[in-house]
Amino acid sequence: LKGRYFPRLQNHQLTVETKFDGESMSTDPVGHTSSPFFGTELAWEMDKKALHQHRMQRTPIKLQCIVEDLSIGTREVAGYIMLDLRMAQKKPQKAIWYPLLSTSGNYKKRKPELQVMMTLESEANEDNENNFTAQPLPKYLHKNQKRKHAIIINSEGFFFQIGPNKRAADHFLLSLSILYGKNLIQLIPSSARLSEKNPSVAGYYFRYYIFDNEITNMYFYDLLNPEFKPERASVRLRSNPEYLINYFSRNPAIEIDLCCGQQVLGVAQVPTQGLLQKLGSTAVDGMFHLLMPNQLTPWDSDAVAPAVSVTITLRRLSQSTETQASKSKSNEMTVDRENQGKREDGQAKEKNQPIYSIKSIEENIKTVVLDDEGQKLGEKPHSTYDISTAVNQYLDENNAKATTSVLTGSNQYQAIAARIEQGQHHYRFTIDLRTIRNLNVGFYCNCFLRYTYPYFGSSSPIITAPPIEITRNMEARLPNSHCTFNFACTPKMLRDTTTNTPLMVEVWHRDKVSNDVLMGLAQISLAEVLQCDKQKISLSTGSVGYKQSVKRTTHITSSSESKRIGNLDIILELDDLGEVLKPDTTASRSSDVPSIAANAHNQTDTYNHSDVDQFEKHYRETPQYQAALELEIWKEKQKDLFLAELKKKEEEYMRLMAQEWKQRDSEREILVRKKVDEYTKLTDKLKTSIADLEKRERQLTLGENELSRLRDEIQRELQLKLNEMNEASRRFQEDCEHRVTLERAKVLDLEEQKQKLFADLKEAENRYRERESDFDKYKNQQNSKPEAQLRADINMLTLEKVELQRKLDATIKSKQHYKEQWSEALKELARLRERERVNEKTRLQKQARELEHLRLRYLAQEEKGVMKNDKNELETLKEEIKSLATSIRQTGHKTQELSTELKEKQKKQAIAAEVNQEELEQQIARLIEERDTLMSAGAYTVDDKIIRELDKNIRDTLARQA
Structure with a gap:
C-alpha cells in the first residue's frame, strides 16, 4: 500500500483499516506526508470453498483511511475505497491507483489516491509433491515477508536498516545537498490576497523528508537574491543492492518544499532513478523546477521558472570507513552546515592582519569539495570538483578580504559584478x-x-x-x-x-x-x-x-x-x-597605490627631477604603499607554503589510492571466486532439476494414460447410474399419482361431513337463542316479586352499616389521637407557664434594680438641687444683708421686721419644695407600676408604642425632678 496527493500535516498519522470475512486488520501508522508508504501487507486465510462463495456473492472489500491527530488524540475518516474480490488473481497483477471517496476538509482540493495490488497465494503444504511444476519466482513479497522492507533504526550502530539482518550486510551513505535557488520570487502570485504582515519577517527555508525525518535548511529572507549556505544531510544505511533497488522503485522521488512559516510556496520533485544505475558511487545532480501547490501545468520558460539546485549521492562505504564510523558513534542523521567561515590566528587578531593558517585552508577546501561524512582529509574526495580550482578560489577570496582592510572597498564591486548576469x-x-x-x-x-x-x-x-x-x-x-x-x-x-x-x-x-x-x-x-x-x-x-x-x-x-x-x-x-x-x-583587485603612481607619472612633465625624487620618497613612505607591499610579500610566502603542503598531500593521496586499489583488487578477486562457486552450484542444481523434470515428464505420461482409462470406466458407471435413477424416478412418479387420487377422494368425503356439521351448528344456535329468551323472562318475573325488593333493601342497609362502622372506627381513632395531643398541649402549657413565671420573676428583679437605681439618682439630684438653691439663697441673703447693713444702723425696728419676714419666706420655700418632691415620686412610681403591669400580662413587648410612651414619661418626670 502507498498513497499520493495527500496534504502534509504535522503531528498526524495515517492508518488503513479494513474488515473482511469477519476479521479486521489495519496497517502500521505512518506519517501524514504527501506520499505515505504503509509497507504492510494485509492477508486473509480461507479455503477454496469460502473464496468461491465470496466471489459468487461479489463481496466487496472496503479500505478506510483513518487520520489520527496526535496532539489532541482524535481519529477521523479521511475517505475510503471499494475493491472487487474478483480482480484478485494468482498471477501478480499491476498495482492500481484508487481515488479516495467521500473526502472532506483538507482533502477536497485534490483527491488523495491509494495504490493497491491484490493477489491470491496458495499455501505451500497444499501442493502435492507429485504435482511439481517449474514456475517463475513471484515479483511480490510473500505475506510472511511483509516486514523485510520496513525501515528499522539501529540505535547501537547508528544507521537505518532496510532488509533482514542476515542479508542486509552492506553499508551505504546517502547524502542530499541543497546548493542554491533562482527565480523564487515567481512563487508569490500577484493575484493572491495580501496580508498586513510582511512574509519576509518569518523567513523562507527548504524542507524535505528522508525516511520520514523532516530536515530544513537555514532561513533566508530575500527571494530575489536568495543567499544561504549549502547544506548536506547524510544518512548511513545498512542493506544490500536488491532491497535498495526495491525501495527506490517504490519511492521514485523526494519532495523538496519551499516554505514560509507553515505555508508551502513551491514543491520540487527530485527523481531517484539515477541512484539505481550503479550502487557503487552514484549521484543525481541538476536544477529542478518548483511548482506551486495548485499549479498543474509546468512553467513555459526556464528563464523565469523558479528552480532549486539539488545533489543526491549514494555510495557504498568500505570496510575501513564502516569500522571508523561505528567507533565514532555518529548520529544516524546529521546535517552538515557547510559554512565558509575562516579561522584566524590569535596574533593576527591583535594586529588586525589577515593571516590564515594551512589548517584553515585545508578545512575550507574540504568544505568546498563537499567531502562525505566521516572521511578524513587524506582520503580521496568522491566529487568531480577540482582541488586546484578550490585552492585558487579560496586564495582569491582570502586575498580579496585581506585587501579590503587596506584598500577602499574594491571587493564590493567585485561581489556585485559576480551577481550581474x-x-x-x-x-x-x-x-x-x-x-x-x-x-x-x-x-x-x-x-x-x-x-x-x-x-x-x-x-x-x-x-x-x-x-x-x-x-x-x-x-x-x-x-x-x-x-x-x-x-x-x-x-x-x-x-x-x-x-x-x-x-x-x-x-x-x-x-x-x-x-x-x-x-x-x-x-x-x-x-x-x-x-x-x-x-x-x-x-x-x-x-x-x-x-x-x-x-x-x-x-x-x-x-x-x-x-x-x-x-x-x-x-x-x-x-x-x-x-x-x-x-x-582586475581593476577591483588592484589597490589605490597604482592609481596614485599613475597620477604621479602623469604629472612628471610639470615637475623637475628633484620634485620627482621627493615625490617618490614620499610615495614609498605612505602607509598605503607599505600595507600593499607587506600584503604582496605575505601572499608570496603563503602561496609557497600552501603549494608545498599541497604537494605533500598529493603524494599522500597517491599512496592511499594505491593501497585502496590493491584492496579493491583483492576484494574483486574474492567476489569473482565467490560468484564462480555460486555459478557451479547453480549449474549442478539446474542439472538435477532437469533430470527431475524428465523423470516427472515420464511419470506424467503414465499418469495421463491411467487417467484416460479411469475416465472411460467412470463414464460407463455414470451411464448405468443414470438409467437406474430414471427407472426409479418413473416408479416414484406413478406411486405419487396414485396417492394423490386417494387423497382427493378423502377430501370429497370430508367436504360432505363439513356441510352436515354446519347445519347442526345452525340448529344448535337457534335452540340457544330460544333458551336465552326464556331465561330473561323468568328473571324479570323474579325481580317483580316483594321478596326481591326486601332483599335489595337488606343489601342496602348492610352497606350502610358497614359504612357507619368504618366511620365509627375512624372517629374512635381520631378521639384517641386528640386526647394524646391534648395531654401534650397541657404539658406544653405547664412548661410555658413555668417559663413565663421565671421570666416574670427575672423581669421584676430587674425592674426593682432599675427603680432602686432611679431612686438613688433622684436622691442625688435632689440633694444637689437643694445645695444649689441654698447656695443661691445664701448669696442673695449676703447681698441683702450688705444692702441693709446701712439701714440697720438707722432703725433697729425695721431690721427686726425684715429678719422675721426673711425667716418666714425660707420656711415656705422649704415646705413647697418638699411637697413638689413627694408628688413627683408618686407620679414616677405610678408610671413604673403601669408599665410593669402591661409587660407582665404578656400582651405587650418593649417595642410596642404604649410601652415606649410610658418610658418617655418616666424619663421626663425624672428630668423635672432633677
Whole structure:
C-alpha cells in the first residue's frame, strides 16, 4: 500500500483499516506526508470453498483511511475505497491507483489516491509433491515477508536498516545537498490576497523528508537574491543492492518544499532513478523546477521558472570507513552546515592582519569539495570538483578580504559584478493610480486601493492612503497612489513576466466598526507599456535611455459576482536606464597605490627631477604603499607554503589510492571466486532439476494414460447410474399419482361431513337463542316479586352499616389521637407557664434594680438641687444683708421686721419644695407600676408604642425632678 496527493500535516498519522470475512486488520501508522508508504501487507486465510462463495456473492472489500491527530488524540475518516474480490488473481497483477471517496476538509482540493495490488497465494503444504511444476519466482513479497522492507533504526550502530539482518550486510551513505535557488520570487502570485504582515519577517527555508525525518535548511529572507549556505544531510544505511533497488522503485522521488512559516510556496520533485544505475558511487545532480501547490501545468520558460539546485549521492562505504564510523558513534542523521567561515590566528587578531593558517585552508577546501561524512582529509574526495580550482578560489577570496582592510572597498564591486548576469538592464517602472469613477456598490463607500508585484523586488503591499469617501456615479482622485520601482533584469525576462503575470489591484472598503471588506478587483496587463513608442531621455551619467508610457482605463470586477462595478484610470511608465555594466574584476583587485603612481607619472612633465625624487620618497613612505607591499610579500610566502603542503598531500593521496586499489583488487578477486562457486552450484542444481523434470515428464505420461482409462470406466458407471435413477424416478412418479387420487377422494368425503356439521351448528344456535329468551323472562318475573325488593333493601342497609362502622372506627381513632395531643398541649402549657413565671420573676428583679437605681439618682439630684438653691439663697441673703447693713444702723425696728419676714419666706420655700418632691415620686412610681403591669400580662413587648410612651414619661418626670 502507498498513497499520493495527500496534504502534509504535522503531528498526524495515517492508518488503513479494513474488515473482511469477519476479521479486521489495519496497517502500521505512518506519517501524514504527501506520499505515505504503509509497507504492510494485509492477508486473509480461507479455503477454496469460502473464496468461491465470496466471489459468487461479489463481496466487496472496503479500505478506510483513518487520520489520527496526535496532539489532541482524535481519529477521523479521511475517505475510503471499494475493491472487487474478483480482480484478485494468482498471477501478480499491476498495482492500481484508487481515488479516495467521500473526502472532506483538507482533502477536497485534490483527491488523495491509494495504490493497491491484490493477489491470491496458495499455501505451500497444499501442493502435492507429485504435482511439481517449474514456475517463475513471484515479483511480490510473500505475506510472511511483509516486514523485510520496513525501515528499522539501529540505535547501537547508528544507521537505518532496510532488509533482514542476515542479508542486509552492506553499508551505504546517502547524502542530499541543497546548493542554491533562482527565480523564487515567481512563487508569490500577484493575484493572491495580501496580508498586513510582511512574509519576509518569518523567513523562507527548504524542507524535505528522508525516511520520514523532516530536515530544513537555514532561513533566508530575500527571494530575489536568495543567499544561504549549502547544506548536506547524510544518512548511513545498512542493506544490500536488491532491497535498495526495491525501495527506490517504490519511492521514485523526494519532495523538496519551499516554505514560509507553515505555508508551502513551491514543491520540487527530485527523481531517484539515477541512484539505481550503479550502487557503487552514484549521484543525481541538476536544477529542478518548483511548482506551486495548485499549479498543474509546468512553467513555459526556464528563464523565469523558479528552480532549486539539488545533489543526491549514494555510495557504498568500505570496510575501513564502516569500522571508523561505528567507533565514532555518529548520529544516524546529521546535517552538515557547510559554512565558509575562516579561522584566524590569535596574533593576527591583535594586529588586525589577515593571516590564515594551512589548517584553515585545508578545512575550507574540504568544505568546498563537499567531502562525505566521516572521511578524513587524506582520503580521496568522491566529487568531480577540482582541488586546484578550490585552492585558487579560496586564495582569491582570502586575498580579496585581506585587501579590503587596506584598500577602499574594491571587493564590493567585485561581489556585485559576480551577481550581474550578462545583458541585464536597469529599469524604473512607475505605477500611478489616478482616479476611480462610476463605483456602483449599493452603499456609501470609504475605499482605498491595494496591490503588490513581487517581481519588482518588494512583496509588501502598496496601499493608497487615506481612504476616500465616494458615492455612486462619482469620480475621485486617489491620494498617494504614485509608486516607482527600480530593478535590474534582462529584457526577455521582463517581457515574459509582465505578459504572464498581470497586476491585480484590490478595491477595499474601510469600516470603522467592522473589518475591511474587499469589494472588487481590477486586472491590469503591464505588458501594454512595452508595446508603446520609445522616447529618448538623457541620463545623469551622460548616456541615453528610453521611456515608454501608457494611460488606460480598466474595469473593476466584483469579488463575489462576475460583474463590473466601476472604472479605474491608471498611468504606467517604464524607463530603460541602460545596460548594467559589469565592473572590471582586475581593476577591483588592484589597490589605490597604482592609481596614485599613475597620477604621479602623469604629472612628471610639470615637475623637475628633484620634485620627482621627493615625490617618490614620499610615495614609498605612505602607509598605503607599505600595507600593499607587506600584503604582496605575505601572499608570496603563503602561496609557497600552501603549494608545498599541497604537494605533500598529493603524494599522500597517491599512496592511499594505491593501497585502496590493491584492496579493491583483492576484494574483486574474492567476489569473482565467490560468484564462480555460486555459478557451479547453480549449474549442478539446474542439472538435477532437469533430470527431475524428465523423470516427472515420464511419470506424467503414465499418469495421463491411467487417467484416460479411469475416465472411460467412470463414464460407463455414470451411464448405468443414470438409467437406474430414471427407472426409479418413473416408479416414484406413478406411486405419487396414485396417492394423490386417494387423497382427493378423502377430501370429497370430508367436504360432505363439513356441510352436515354446519347445519347442526345452525340448529344448535337457534335452540340457544330460544333458551336465552326464556331465561330473561323468568328473571324479570323474579325481580317483580316483594321478596326481591326486601332483599335489595337488606343489601342496602348492610352497606350502610358497614359504612357507619368504618366511620365509627375512624372517629374512635381520631378521639384517641386528640386526647394524646391534648395531654401534650397541657404539658406544653405547664412548661410555658413555668417559663413565663421565671421570666416574670427575672423581669421584676430587674425592674426593682432599675427603680432602686432611679431612686438613688433622684436622691442625688435632689440633694444637689437643694445645695444649689441654698447656695443661691445664701448669696442673695449676703447681698441683702450688705444692702441693709446701712439701714440697720438707722432703725433697729425695721431690721427686726425684715429678719422675721426673711425667716418666714425660707420656711415656705422649704415646705413647697418638699411637697413638689413627694408628688413627683408618686407620679414616677405610678408610671413604673403601669408599665410593669402591661409587660407582665404578656400582651405587650418593649417595642410596642404604649410601652415606649410610658418610658418617655418616666424619663421626663425624672428630668423635672432633677
